[in-house]
Amino acid sequence: MAAAYQALHRRVSSLICRRFHSTYVRKMRYLNQLKEDDSLCRQARTSGTFYLFHNLSPFLQKVGKKYLVPQLSAAEMRRILEQFPEAEQWIEKSVLVGCSDEHRPRFALDLGALDKSVIESELQGSFTDLRKALFVVDEKDSPLLASAQALLRWHDSHQYCSKTGQPTHKNPAGSKRVCHASGVTYYPQMSPVVIALVSDGRRCLLARQPSFPPGMFTALSGFCDVGEDVEQAVRREVAEEVGLQVESLRYSASQHWPFPSSSLMIACHALVGAQRAQIRVDTLELEEARWFSLQEVVEGLKREPSSSKRDDGGLLPWFPPRQAIAHQLIREWVQQHTA
Secondary structure, X not given: OHHHHHHHHHHHHHHHHHHHHHHHHHHHHHHHHHHHOHHHHHHHHOOOEEEEEEOOEEXXXXXXXEEEOOOEEHHHHHHHHOOOOOHHHHHHOOEEEEEOOOOOEEEEEEOOOXXXXXXXXXXXXXXXXXXXXXXXXXXXXXXXXHHHHHHHHHHHHOOEOOOOOOEOEEOOOOXXXXXXXXXXXXXXXXXXXXXXXXXXXXOXXXXXXXXXXXXXXXXXXXXXXXXXXXXXXXXXXXXXXXOOOEEEEEEEEEEEEOOOOOEEEEEEEEEEOHHHOOOOOOOOOOOEEEEEOHHHXXXXXXXXXXXXXXOXXXXXXXXXXXXXXXXHHHHHHHHHHHO
């Protein structure tokens, strides 16, 4: 009986797995079609949904204690834009950011040149700074908002050809811009950034910059230089910022991050020798860097920014929230040392 049950379980799991991959493949191929077929993408706008931005700030609605990211239908978009001149031209500015499993396209549109108070009043919500929005919306919405803002920002900053100085033109999906004068095609790009949690085997090293919120510490990070691989970038950043030499490192995960522009965060754990763990901070980049014990890290993960104040007016350290890949690195380190 047990063997028959296990066989049935494997068969059901296999069917579910095939169905999942089949749905995913169909969705990816459909998105690729929308990027390559301009007429198909224009047609898709009539049945798609829209995420709104105003000067790169996403539109949110507060329902009770939750913040929702509304998806407006094409009909709702037309109703709102009818209040402004040249409504059809605004729809043309939208960019494709994904689609549902049912192949309903999702677009993002920045209405920064329009009066945001009219839109906020009409839709009963507000445009919110993305840094704040990412940490109050549902986790499934955070990556999409970040990707949408990054793509909108790229289009805003690449309106002219770097070769001819002539205007570039967006395709309907927003997957590229073309300079008709030179024939050059521009595609959105991301900058690789390494983020490393340094450990000496017993402690982990966390640091802060002057621009950080008071009391917040995080892992070391920096942009990759031209010609560097990930390992070289991690070793260089750790040497530059805290004067330590990395002996070994291992990859953890990656995450798109829209600040200060579109970046690919490549997260690693880095090990330094315990006998050579004296920190020498580069004060041009960091305000402070120090070693944290396991107990300090565990307590810091439980702490919210609002509860970090001490009785004497000082601040207890707190760490980035769970949506940030730095939080994942710190939590992985704790799990490794409490296993």
